[in-house]
Amino acid sequence: MVKAAITTPAATNPFIPFPFVVMSRRRETRDTVTLRLRPLRNVRLLAQPGQFMMLSVIGVGEVPISVSGLPRRPGELEHTIRAVGSVTRHLVALRPGDYIGVRGPFGTSWPLQLAHGQDVLLIAGGLGFAPLRSALLSILRERWRYRQVIALYGARSPTDLLYRRDLSRWQQRPDLVLRMTVDHPDQYWRGQVGVVPNLIRQVAAFFEPANTIAMICGPEIMMRFTIRELQKHGVPDEHIFLSLERNMQCAIGLCGHCQLGPFFLCKDGPVLPYSRLAPFSDIREF
Amino acid sequence: MPEAVVVEASQLANLLAALQARKYRVIGPTVRDGAIIYDDLTTVSDLPVGWTDEQEAGEYRLRRRDDGAYFGYAVGPYAWKRFLHPSPFTLWRARRTPDGVIVELTDAEPSRFAFLGVRPCDLAAIGILDRVLRDGPYVDPSYRDRRDHVFIVTVQCANFSPSTCFCVSMGTGPRAENGFDLALTELLDPGSHRFLVEIGSERGAEILRELAHRPASASDWETATRLVHKTAARMGRQLEVRGLPEALLANLEHHRWDHVAARCLTCGNCTMVCPTCFCFSVEDRSDLTGSVIERVRTADVCFTTAFTYTAGKSLRQSARSRYRQWLTHKLATWVTQFGTFGCVGCGRCITWCPVGIDITEEAAAISGLTRKDERP
Structure with a gap:
């Protein structure tokens, strides 16, 4: 863990991370935390909802993590991280006052402006709620710009739900339709059981397909069936936006790892309309 | 016709010396481990004089030629990316000190390369790397810093591998029209070993002034053109790229x-x-104590x-x-x-x-x- 401050050269080089300090750490689930970060120097890496940053644990490595919240003060960042590999294990173990390196922001953002005056469907599976949370917070902050706002969220089990404090607050809002489902309920679960696409049918009365912008992030299989369900309801492909994840080592379209057909997901994505992805979406292992 | 002169083969040593005098690190073909390898050139005798390569799918073999050609081979296993886009490459180094972690750039003075013997196909490849690593919205600084200074001596392709080369289909050879500082065509006749030299840049012209040369005659051009045409005509392998x-x-x-x-x-x-x-x-490497950490890029x-x-x-x-x-x-x-x-x-x-x-x-x-x- 980096307990001491990080000093970086002034020269502009896209591979040099900026030093940030952990302000707070909130445990979301057994293996997932949300960190709030503040720049050590007067740098402002201003990320839009949907974009991601490269988070560095110096000596361990670097990973792409999307922004999951909005800054309370300009320049602050919020990231939700699940311990999956060596770098993310170190990231979730960080404590307030620890230092990390940050590069970014990178990639495309959610089409919030396009959604002005439209119905908005946010559909999240598992950790996929992290990039959508920043979109939802942004939408709720300017709620008057949008028509119906519907958030659908599926998790493996009730204990896997992220942002539980937010969820209970959001459930009280009359201007937000929030539906949750889990695969494996426990004895206290009073929500839906089953997969996320099933929820779309239940909220079909709330949105007008031709005037709906859908934003989806979750496991590949969940996204696949969600798209199919949206298409059945008549949401056009160019209104369905996905956030995709791939191995990323540079975040600036140079390392080649994140390619999906013609796209470098780090710079052409991670958020792309389904209309552009459709030619490749059914090609296994592409 | 671009501006061109003719130099005797013996002038190659002066070309090398002129580049070295300008503090270029000259890289060119050498023979090592039974292959043509691009490596540092000290003298002209480092070049693969009198060697050629025979290539087939899954096969590569060096053979003696019956002449003293300097560039009498097609291409070896090395490409110029080895020098422009080196691997491994340290992106930055961090030191843990009592005052904290200090991150430093390590690529302060990259080598100024001169590439001697760049085939037209390989010149096109450098142009492709330019688009990927230098000319897009994001720039790889280590590539740009090397690429922007490199001096390129192309060798137009009179030698090729009939069963593996297909530059004609890709539109990248056997002749380069631009993108070089100098372009040589090796003219080997009984009793005469010379180069037609095309000038591609002011830098190239300046170097050439230090070499004994004469204007290229129509017959020099004809010989050079015939060689390249012969290469194109005899290239058996093709790829249909339309559509x-x-x-x-x-x-x-x-x-x-x-x-x-x-x-x-x-x-x-x-x-x-x-x-x-x-x-x-990209990976982080640290010494045993963890006090020095390098973020390293590898191919x-x-x-x-x-x-x-x-x-x-x-x-x-x-x-x-x-x-x-x-x-x-x-x-x-x-x-x-x-x-x-x-x-x-x-x-x-x-x-x-x-x-x-x-x-x-x-x-x-x-x-x-x-x-x-x-x-x-």
């Missing part, structure tokens, strides 16, 4: 992918010898399962999917990304494939586009 990207992307589930995957060892040799393959990985290969490792699993687990990624990137999606094919027709991937997989054969079979008259 190729669309045809490949329309056949992503073609059974031929299974067929080639059954032979492909996924060793990645093709990507390592490819002059345009640029992919890399990576889309033929490994680790290449697409994402959140706990590899996205391309089958050999079929990895070969398909490589070939469709080279010949289809690269065009969308960078406005050019990712292939220059140098034939290295064919020669250095241990099982002799031929990119032109696979692309033709999968795209359904037939090649024109095939020669033996």
